[in-house]
Amino acid sequence: MKTISFDEPINISKSHFKTLEDFQLHIVQKLQNSELSENHKEVLDTRILEVNENPENYISLSELKFSIKRK
Numbered sequence: 001m002k003t004i005s006f007d008e009p010i011n012i013s014k015s016h017f018k019t020l021e022d023f024q025l026h027i028v029q030k031l032q033n034s035e036l037s038e039n040h041k042e043v044l045d046t047r048i049l050e051v052n053e054n055p056e057n058y059i060s061l062s063e064l065k066f067s068i069k070r071k
Helices: 020-033 038-053 061-070
Strands: none
Touching: none
């Protein structure tokens, strides 16, 4: 058995998982339940505002997918 360590605090309540998949699921659930920081919200708001004000500077998701498939 290997011990895994992290350089940054991950603040998980559980310390034992049956499988790696259980650990991954726990982390995903934790991330889904977490709130965004105010700074992160501001960055997202700024990006959304820019997209709304300058839609011609961006391509849609379908355009992106099409360009990837073409190559």
